[in-house]
Ligand code: UDP
């Protein structure tokens with residue numbers, strides 16, 4: 159009995175890519191990876207085009223095709239989670255629908271698992287075809303998060319990976335609602351091998367990520383995996399307190415020695431504003447963490463499926 163592999167593909171408006179990725183996967187499994195029995199799990203993340211119809215069409219002719227139709231768009235992270243909890247297989251792969259993750263890498267990933275690794279992931283080695291500003295900010299993000307967080311995130315690592323059942327069990331046990339997968343994949347540990355590859359352009363459709371969306375994703379990632387921003391604001395608090403204390407001593411002594419001519423209202427107002435600003439900034443950062451606690455304590459489901467087939 160061959161071992162099975164569940165391929166989880168989150169899809170948000172990917173109607174043209176659905177059949178293409180299917181063909182690409184079939185080719186790989188019929189030629190280079192015949193030792194594994196594939197189950198292809200499309201997770202329809204609230205698409206507004208005919209993605210679901212395309213998937214159902216494939217399913218009519220191939221029993222290896224399955225789908226989870228989410229009740230609305232829950233985001234890629236939730237869609238991946240939905241696939242990982244629902245599918246039952248010996249191995250699991252996660253990949254994008256847009257063919258940016260080449261199925262031809264799966265045999266090498268499988269070979270890495272045979273060598274004794276628990277997880278094999280794809281790592282982008284170049285960022286050609288990407289706007290320079292974007293690359294700049296991504297590099298900045300990786301440097302920053304790896305400095306402030308215990309969980310190391312490999313630069314350029316994609317979500318595209320092949321994992322053993324054991325790794326997936328660990329991942330689905332992390333039931334947090336704020337799912338920053340790059341961090342979760344790293345947090346669970348295990349032996350991971352990164353296979354380098356050249357970036358490939360998206361086939362059809364458009365990326366669902368805007369620049370502000372990516373920025374929010376980066377900030378969320380930092381907040382989910384580090385409390386350094388909290389330490390940072392308490393440092394600012396301590397420094398401004400010490401500064402103010404030194405200034406106070408100076409003013410008291412000066413008033414005792416030279417009297418107290420009333421002056422310096424403009425500087426006073428500036429100081430008030432600055433302190434007020436620092437306080438609001440600190441409150442804002444603390445607020446982000448409290449917001450996280452609020453969302454997590456509600457214990458809402460990570461995804462809701464309309465249909466699983
Ligand atoms: N995706 C999703 N839900 C979303 C956004 C994206 O399921 O809210 C899917 C999308 O269909 C694709 C994958 O996640 O299969 C990666 O998305 P995209 O190509 O837009 O991201 P990029 O490759 O630009 O990082």
Ligand code: MG
Pocket residue numbers: 254256258360365
């Ligand atoms: Mg893409």
